[in-house]
Amino acid sequence: MALLSHSLFTKVNGFTLEIAWEMENELVVLFGFSGAGKSMTLNLLAGLMRAERGFIRLGGSILFDSSCNIFVPPQKRAIGYVFQDLALFPHMTVRQNISYGTFGLRGDERRERVQEMIDMLHLERIAEKYPSEISGGQKQRTALARVLVRRPELLLLDEPFTALDISLRLEMQRLLTELRTRFSIPVILVTHDLYEAYTMADRIIVYAEGSVAQTGSPYDIFHTPACRNVKALVENKVILNERIFNHPGLRVMDDVG
Numbered sequence: 001m002a003l004l005s006h007s008l009f010t011k012v013n014g015f016t017l018e019i020a021w022e023m024e025n026e027l028v029v030l031f032g033f034s035g036a037g038k039s040m041t042l043n044l045l046a047g048l049m050r051a052e053r054g055f056i057r058l059g060g061s062i063l064f065d066s067s068c069n070i071f072v073p074p075q076k077r078a079i080g081y082v083f084q085d086l087a088l089f090p091h092m093t094v095r096q097n098i099s100y101g102t103f104g105l106r107g108d109e110r111r112e113r114v115q116e117m118i119d120m121l122h123l124e125r126i127a128e129k130y131p132s133e134i135s136g137g138q139k140q141r142t143a144l145a146r147v148l149v150r151r152p153e154l155l156l157l158d159e160p161f162t163a164l165d166i167s168l169r170l171e172m173q174r175l176l177t178e179l180r181t182r183f184s185i186p187v188i189l190v191t192h193d194l195y196e197a198y199t200m201a202d203r204i205i206v207y208a209e210g211s212v213a214q215t216g217s218p219y220d221i222f223h224t225p226a227c228r229n230v231k232a233l234v235e236n237k238v239i240l241n242e243r244i245f246n247h248p249g250l251r252v253m254d255d256v257g
Helices: 040-046 094-100 107-118 137-147 166-184 194-198 218-223 230-232 237-246
Strands: 004-012 015-023 027-031 055-056 059-067 079-082 155-156 186-191 203-208 211-214
Touching: 004 237, 015 040, 015 203, 015 211, 015 237, 027 040, 040 079, 040 155, 040 186, 055 166, 094 107, 094 137, 107 137, 137 166, 166 194, 194 218, 203 218, 203 230, 211 218, 211 230, 218 230
Parallel strands: 027 186, 027 203, 079 155, 155 186
Antiparallel strands: 004 015, 004 055, 055 059, 203 211
16 A cells, blocks of 8 residues: 555636645655646645545545545644745744644653754754744754654655755755655655756656646656656756756766756
């Protein structure tokens, strides 16, 4: 049985989302033009929105099933969600922001987990600083620490690296790979970045107009687009090649062109 499986249908302001896909312990990239339904999917999985019909199963738990009126609220889902704007609390220090994710834990366990995340994500020097006093990369690491401190069964990332420059983005991509290995956690990443999608994904699911247009390995998506919509998304492979071969520190991908 898949670790995550879902089939969802909903309409919002004239937009219809109708999707069904599964994933194992892997990093899945949701790829597609803006407005295709990628972020809406994350919100449905997290419980921030409720579909008109369908189901969501994570591990052995049913998080949503319209047929029997099951809807687990967001705070009771074992899901970590890092938003594009990170949503750090400006009046809390880095340590306090991370600690906020430990509600329901005993005092000793809470302190141990918070310190573990501070050490793991190298936040020791800024632990008592506020979000306004730290860099973009440090904010990203704080946001990751806050969701990972709960030991979620699934991690959702909605364009988390968009605001970072190329060097910081590469650093965060490497960090995410390390965290996946450390926690053995499946990840769903929404991105519009070709390089990010190609080099990070175990599997890419391409959205178009509220449905799945194609799913497959990065190589398959970029080399054998299944329809006009997918072809339009990957037609800038030359740009992707230039980024890979011309930027120092980027991993060379000989099979992109």
